[in-house]
Amino acid sequence: MFLIPFAGFGQYRHVPLQQNPNSKARKTAPNPEFTLDFPNLNVIPYYSNRKRLAAIEKLEKQKQYQKALPLLESHVRNFGIENFYKDTNLLWRLGQLYDRQGKKDEAIAMFRLVLKHHRSDARRVKSYYDSLEQNSTDYYVPLKYYYELVEYRKTIATFKPPQGVYLNMGNTINSEHEDYGPALSKDNEVMIFTSKRLFQGLNGKANEDLYYSKQENGYWQEAQSFGKPINSIYNEGSACLTRDGQTMYFARCESPDGYGNCDLYSARLQTDGSWGDIINLGPKVNSNGWDSQPTLSTNEDTLYFASDRLGGFGLSDIYFTYRNKRGEWAPAKNMGPVINTRESEVSPFFHPLYQVLYFSSRGQLLNFGDFDIYKTYRVNGHWLEPRNIGPLVNGKGCEYYFTIDSQSQNLYYARSEASDINNLDLYSFPLPMEAHPLAVTKVEGILLDSITHKPLSGVISVIDLENGIEIASKFIRPDGSFEFDLIDNSRYMMIIQGPEFFTMERELSLQQDTTFQIMTTLIDYSIPMVFQNLEFDQNESTIKPEMEETLDAVAYFLVDHPTFRLEIAGHTDGAGNPEFNLALSQDRADAILRYIRNKVPIPLERIEAIGYGSTKPLRPEVTEEDKRINRRVEFRLIKPDKPQPGISW
Known part of the structure; x- marks a missing residue:
């Protein structure tokens, strides 16, 4: 295990996003990408010259x-x-x-x-x-290995583990049957979703119905059926609400007044609190196939939905319709070849504040499972290349029906385990950075060995210090480069882990329209490592059993890498007599030196133990936590001046 000296460069850039005139929130978007216009897409099926x-x-x-x-x-x-x-x-x-x-x-x-x-x-x-x-692809760390990193990082003093993922919403929402298709009201206090929990449909098949749950004091209440006339002997599902809560769009299948297998309908909230005025959106929107899963744009003038109608790119595509000057829905149009593929695209969700569309697909170029969730931005009238929202959401099974609350704090979606892809449940957890609509400030850099100038290998993790959200870890690319999309005006910690040991921690404070460089100087020796489990009893310098595993790892590393030297630095907090603190810190550093030399035969000249007392605090001591952080033992693994034959860097 070792710390790798490196040189690297990083920067980020900011690009304004098209703004929703009804929103006062600051918005950002990725850089515009090259796109070709295809004006014939919804005009003719085939062109030849x-x-x-x-x-x-x-x-x-x-x-x-x-x-x-x-x-x-x-x-x-x-x-x-x-x-x-x-x-x-x-x-x-x-x-x-x-x-x-x-x-x-x-x-x-x-x-x-x-x-x-x-x-x-x-x-x-x-x-x-x-x-x-290969030098711009995201090499995400597999989720199993990611959680191994999280477990290992629990021994590092600075950080707590990230907040959990895959949190099932529980039996007040989910049933033993399929539950999916969540949508939220504007105030995030009402959730509408689809369920197959009742077996009262046509021909003895499971019946899809719409349910709702209200949130009270932060808890979702027992789900209730919408009842008649919304629910019927036919299948209803995949609803969305207007911002005023007065109109609902939903799908109904196998209905006698339908144009195809499933059609889109609207319903109005009545003065007595019931729903009525159910209207089929008509043949300009619906087809003779399957049309479902509607979502409204921020201005509510465009409706996006999924359809398997003939004439599309794949098995099912994302389409849209918009209100014309007469207030009528215009003929539906295909969203085009960047969003849709030869496979299936389903369950679109338009963010309530920003020009960001989320959808589920099995045909995009980066895929972790069967169906994954992606996001795409609308910039200068074009939809950009969809981005996978990462392995903290997308697993080996299927993920559908992605929904975010209006504050972009929590996500709700349906997923199945890989072992049972047909049994969907609703899940909710804090929104990961990859899925956040404002995560468009690009931080990128290159990590090189300061002596050989060759690209480094390893893993980079980024933690949002303001809300505790961790961004999915990535392997450093073959050329030593890395790239993350973050939110500007935020604070982050970047952790770079070499093949064996945590290599470096760097804090980033992003500011809009500011060029920022990180790691611009050649580093000749390691940044110190601080292990949480190396905590001595008060006023004592005796090695405790729980310290031994970490100290053994350091000792064995010195055996495996005979050209490296080790510096052990002992530190105390500022309480008490400074002279006593200085002597105590030296005693602790000496105790660690003796333990390592007793464990393995290391020449004395390769290890140096220094006690600094309370002279080098990491932070001002305002709280007991500040004092705990300052009471530490630091290790510096010092690299030789020149590469040695046979030594791996």
Whole structure:
């Protein structure tokens, strides 16, 4: 186990987001990405121009790539939906032309479309895409290993474990049958969801009904059925409310007045508190297939939903409709090839304050399980590449029906265990950073060994110091780089762990529109490690049994790495006589030195023990916790000046 000296650089940048005029909250969004407009998507199913394709092919054979590029780009812009699975080879060729002209972002965008929509062997594209993206891909730490890190970090003094995940909402909400599709009222005090807990449907099948629960004093009350006329012998579910709580949109299936398998409906709250005026949204919105899972935009003028209607990109797609000048819902449109894939996209959720859409998919490029939840931002009229919201939410099973409260503090969603993907329950827990709509301030850097200048390997974790939320840990990329999306005007702690020991802790204080650099100097020796379990009894210097495991690890490291030296520094708090504190800290450092030398045969010149008493406090002593932090033993593993043959860095 060792601390790695390194040099690195980090910075972040801030980009304004399109603002909702009805909200006073500050908003941010990622940098705009390259996108092609496809005006024919919802106009024609397929586009072809043989004359132009022949001209493009001729120019490519003549290696006149600069002339071929604008012609092929113009052709691809005219694609209808069918082109994306029939002509993915043209997307691949356009990506290659972009790449030849040094337009890497444009090339990557095309290769992504190929991988999302191909219906034949795309291993060649995947291999090339991976080679381009290996130094920008997020290498998330597997969840099992992440929790091992959390357990190990409990021995480090500075931090407590992160707040728990996968918190089942309990039997006041969930039943022994499937429960899913949560939606919240504007004040977050009422939750609506779908359940199959009653078996009274058509043909003896489980009946889907809408239920609600009210929150009182922070606790969700026993779920209640909406009853008639919302619930019927048909299936109802996937509801959402307007901000004033007066209108509800929901899905009803197998109804005689429907246009397809499932249709979207609206209902109005009556003066007596019941629901009525149930209206089918009509054939401009509904199809002869399955239409369900509605969600409203922040201004409530656009309705997003999932549909498996014919003419889409995959098994099911995300569509939208908007109110025209007459207040009517316009014909539904497909959201396009960046959001939708050849697989299934379902359960959209539009954030109540920001231009952020969440949805569940099994066809995006980073996937942890069967269905994962993603978020996408609308910037300059375009939806950006969807981002997986990370392994703290997405597991090996299925995650659907993602919902966030209006303060972006808690998430609610349905998930199943990998062993039983058909039995959904509702879960809730504090919103992880990857899922937060304002997590768009980019912190990035490169970690290099200060002597060899080679990229370091290891794991980076980031903790939000203001609310205790931890961001999912990531492996350092092959080139030594790392990247996190955080919230500006916030404080974070970055923990960098080498292959064996915690290597470094660095506090970051992000400020909007401020260039920030971290770790800009070459470090010739390690940042000290402080272990919580190395706490002596008051006024004593005797090694306790609970210390031995940590001290053994340090001792064995010195044996395995004979060129490293160890510095042991003892510190006390400021209480009591300074001379006594100085002597006590020296006695404690000497006790640790003797223990290590008794454990393993280490030459005395490789270990130095120094007592500093109370002369180097980490923080002013206002509370007892401050004193505890200052009472510590620090270890510095000092690297040799030059690399030694056979030594692994």
